[in-house]
Amino acid sequence: MSFLPVFLILGLLILALMTLVWVVSLPLKNSSIVDIFWGTGFVITAWAAFLITPDGPTERKLLICALVTIWGLRLTLHVFIRNHGKPEDFRYQKWREESGKAWWLKSYFRVFLLQGVLMWIISAPLLAAQMVNKPLFWMDYAAIALWLIGFFFEAAGDWQLARFKTKPENKGRVLNTGVWQYTRHPNYFGDAAQWWGYYLVAAAASAWWTLFSPILMTLLLMRVSGVTLLEKTLRNEKPGYQEYIETTSEFIPWFPRKK
Numbered sequence: 470m471s472f473l474p475v476f477l478i479l480g481l482l483i484l485a486l487m488t489l490v491w492v493v494s495l496p497l498k499n500s501s502i503v504d505i506f507w508g509t510g511f512v513i514t515a516w517a518a519f520l521i522t523p524d525g526p527t528e529r530k531l532l533i534c535a536l537v538t539i540w541g542l543r544l545t546l547h548v549f550i551r552n553h554g555k556p557e558d559f560r561y562q563k564w565r566e567e568s569g570k571a572w573w574l575k576s577y578f579r580v581f582l583l584q585g586v587l588m589w590i591i592s593a594p595l596l597a598a599q600m601v602n603k604p605l606f607w608m609d610y611a612a613i614a615l616w617l618i619g620f621f622f623e624a625a626g627d628w629q630l631a632r633f634k635t636k637p638e639n640k641g642r643v644l645n646t647g648v649w650q651y652t653r654h655p656n657y658f659g660d661a662a663q664w665w666g667y668y669l670v671a672a673a674a675s676a677w678w679t680l681f682s683p684i685l686m687t688l689l690l691m692r693v694s695g696v697t698l699l700e701k702t703l704r705n706e707k708p709g710y711q712e713y714i715e716t717t718s719e720f721i722p723w724f725p726r727k728k
Contacts, residue, residue: 487585508544597676616666623659
């Protein structure tokens with residue numbers, strides 16, 4: 470079976486999954502559960518591709534699925550713990566207020582279906598990496614190294630920020646130690662780096678054309694729902710954040726600058 474038919478099957482799977490998550494969100498009156506599902510959705514998609522694609526459990530298929538599983542389940546667990554017991558994310562609350570009683574249906578298209586389409590497009594290298602049975606070589610090992618760097622920055626950044634927020638004396642302060650002294654957004658950088666790692670695994674299987682996937686993910690993290698959106702809020706709410714901007718790299722880790 471060629472790439473396109475399998476890709477369409479995965480698209481239908483993602484559509485079904487996102488519809489189910491949307492149905493669950495209605496009685497909860499909380500569209501934020503889509504953020505919890507985001508990582509797990511890619512895990513399910515990768516393993517579905519594993520089962521559908523030919524050649525059985527090859528090294529590259531196992532590699533890509535293992536990397537995605539570690540990334541996706543850690544992300545889901547982190548977002549679940551972060552959101553547990555808290556109200557719906559402010560973005561969805563705003564849209565809910567603007568839409569009124571129609572939000573139950575609008576949320577399906579504006580939140581769940583949109584994220585499902587993005588998940589489908591971005592997941593292309595996870596499938597393409599499994600379509601060709603080629604032995605692992607240097608590009609795969611470079612992908613693992615890049616993925617490990619990304620995983621470290623994302624996991625360490627999330628963990629350090631969670632610990633920082635548990636201390637009352639840190640309320641209103643800016644975290645500028647640990648990995649946060651090298652980039653203002655270590656979690657977003659780490660996420661992007663891991664997706665470039667997935668792309669390298671796919672490129673090693675001759676699927677170089679899936680380049681659009683890590684580019685799209687990086688743009689989302691930097692200019693849509695990540696860095697740009699967050700910094701608009703932090704500039705106004707965090708005293709000292711402007712100084713943090715002047716001394717710390719925005720995205721790619723680098724040594725702090727002197728004022």
